[in-house]
Amino acid sequence: MTGMVDLVIRGAKVVSAEAIYEAAVAVDGECIVAVGDEALMPPARQVLDADGLYLLPGAIDSHVHFRDPGYPHKETWRTGSAAAACGGVTTVFEMPNTNPPTGTLEALRMKLEAARHSYVDYGIHGLLGDDTIDRLEDLLEAGVTSFKAFVGNTFGNLPAPSDGALLEGFEKLAPLGIRTVVHAENSSIMARREAQLKAAGRRDPLAHLDARPAVAEIEAIGRVVTLAEWTGARIHIAHHSAADSLFVLRDAKRRGVDVTVETCPQYLLINTDHMKKLGGLLRVNPPIREPRHNEPLWQALQEGVIDMIATDHAPHTPEEKSREDIWACDCGFPGVETQMPLMLTEVNRGRASLMDYVRWSAVAPAKAWGIWPLKGRIAPGAHADIVLVDMNRRATLQQGRLQSISRISPWHGRTVVGTPCHTLVRGRFVMREGQLVTDAAGWGASVKSIQKMPPPRPRNLDTTSSAIRRAPADAPASARAAPGAQDSIWADESAYLHPLAPSGARTGGAS
Ligand SMILES: [Zn+2]
Numbered sequence: 001m002t003g004m005v006d007l008v009i010r011g012a013k014v015v016s017a018e019a020i021y022e023a024a025v026a027v028d029g030e031c032i033v034a035v036g037d038e039a040l041m042p043p044a045r046q047v048l049d050a051d052g053l054y055l056l057p058g059a060i061d062s063h064v065h066f067r068d069p070g071y072p073h074k075e076t077w078r079t080g081s082a083a084a085a086c087g088g089v090t091t092v093f094e095m096p097n098t099n100p101p102t103g104t105l106e107a108l109r110m111k112l113e114a115a116r117h118s119y120v121d122y123g124i125h126g127l128l129g130d131d132t133i134d135r136l137e138d139l140l141e142a143g144v145t146s147f148k149a150f151v152g153n154t155f156g157n158l159p160a161p162s163d164g165a166l167l168e169g170f171e172k173l174a175p176l177g178i179r180t181v182v183h184a185e186n187s188s189i190m191a192r193r194e195a196q197l198k199a200a201g202r203r204d205p206l207a208h209l210d211a212r213p214a215v216a217e218i219e220a221i222g223r224v225v226t227l228a229e230w231t232g233a234r235i236h237i238a239h240h241s242a243a244d245s246l247f248v249l250r251d252a253k254r255r256g257v258d259v260t261v262e263t264c265p266q267y268l269l270i271n272t273d274h275m276k277k278l279g280g281l282l283r284v285n286p287p288i289r290e291p292r293h294n295e296p297l298w299q300a301l302q303e304g305v306i307d308m309i310a311t312d313h314a315p316h317t318p319e320e321k322s323r324e325d326i327w328a329c330d331c332g333f334p335g336v337e338t339q340m341p342l343m344l345t346e347v348n349r350g351r352a353s354l355m356d357y358v359r360w361s362a363v364a365p366a367k368a369w370g371i372w373p374l375k376g377r378i379a380p381g382a383h384a385d386i387v388l389v390d391m392n393r394r395a396t397l398q399q400g401r402l403q404s405i406s407r408i409s410p411w412h413g414r415t416v417v418g419t420p421c422h423t424l425v426r427g428r429f430v431m432r433e434g435q436l437v438t439d440a441a442g443w444g445a446s447v448k449s450i451q452k453m454p455p456p457r458p459r460n461l462d463t464t465s466s467a468i469r470r471a472p473a474d475a476p477a478s479a480r481a482a483p484g485a486q487d488s489i490w491a492d493e494s495a496y497l498h499p500l501a502p503s504g505a506r507t508g509g510a511s
Pocket residue numbers: 063065095312313314
């Protein structure tokens with residue numbers, strides 16, 4: 001290579017999911033153009049000395065709430081994405097419980113307008129609810145990358161989709177190969193228990209957990225896995241919290257259901273011992289659970305039952321988080337800026353390797369959302385989404401120094417060892433020497449144009465809502481649907497084969 005490139009990063013150890021090796025990385029424009037021996041790098045306009053640092057693909061966070069439109073006093077795209085940049089996160093997927101919720105074309109237009117201020121790249125989860133079923137294709141066309149179904153209630157009080165709507169939504173999305181995030185808690189169980197707890201006068205922090213027992217998660221995961229398996233739809237379980245529901249996912253994955261799973265640092269590192277002290281600050285959905293849940297979640301990550309780390313970055317103001325009555329505290333807290341130092345600290349403690357961390361933070365989400373291999377890896381041709389981390393740097397997390405508007409964090413005062421020091425998004429520094437590069441606001445772009453999901457694997461489409469519109473052949477002509485009423489995508493029977501079925505077998509009922 002003879003041409004001059006924009007940047008060579010030298011001296012670092014490059015980390016992939018499989019290996020850690022010394023190499024220089026050359027960046028030109030938005031992409032990585034070479035990885036290898038420093039002596040073989042092309043001349044560069046700029047050289048970054050990264051001796052002693054590790055070079056990782058930027059983290060991809062499947063689950064953030066940037067609150068705009070609707071709640072800019074809690075967060076904006078500018079502040080939320082600044083937090084991402086300073087936390088080593090180069091791509092975020094943002095949730096639809098804004099106001100208006102991202103379930104109409106007009107609401108999506110407002111969201112995309114707000115996202116123009118982003119420092120980091122982003123995908124948009126559209127809303128899958130009873131009222132949006134007929135607009136799913138239009139929303140995809142207009143820019144959403146994926147959907148979210150609030151099967152359990154949370155901030156924004158969006159009604160949970162009925163099971164019928166969920167099935168119909170999956171029937172529509174399965175042939176398109178699009179993945180739906182599910183907040184998997186059973187709303188009916190939680191509403192009844194919450195009413196009883198309130199009637200009994202419970203206002204203490206642990207009443208929140210008592211309203212949302214693990215069985216609410218087990219039931220909801222079982223239900224959505226059933227619907228996903230039947231239709232062949234792709235789903236993603238948000239913020240997995242309970243040890244007890246892992247068996248459902250382990251079995252579903254074994255059967256070939258395309259379900260990906262995230263958990264968050266708060267479910268790995270925090271439990272009810274902290275909840276008793278921090279109270280409403282830790283009110284989050286699903287709830288912070290008993291200590292017995294922490295270790296099985298780590299094991300599930302190692303095993304691959306849980307695929308990835310996300311944050312559920314869910315900011316509120318300090319006032320909204322510190323009310324005396326637990327039921328009056330808003331649910332969630334910021335996390336996108338603290339995930340990496342918290343997890344790197346666990347790597348330093350020996351709980352996982354840096355390669356594991358890259359698999360959980362970058363490779364798995366890139367694959368789940370169809371942005372691999374352009375994102376999630378350090379290789380020629382990939383986007384230069386890079387984070388350089390200092391595994392020896394010791395720091396104390398300070399909520400007052402967070403980029404988020406929500407300067408309140410359950411991690412405040414915690415000592416971490418291992419922090420991000422430089423973050424690049426598509427070749428551009430968005431954080432340098434630990435400082436936000438403020439003129440990079442607006443550099444972030446939607447990943448919609450690069451998204452490419454694997455081929456869809458729909459199943460059982462002959463029983464889908466198309467059956468409602470279809471009369472039997474011996475019915476009177478007046479009762480039959482007009483020609484063309486059936487979607488042509490359902491004509492190819494070979495597409496219906498279950499991936500695990502013996503060759504030549506047609507898919508039948510549940511396997
Ligand atoms: Zn959330």
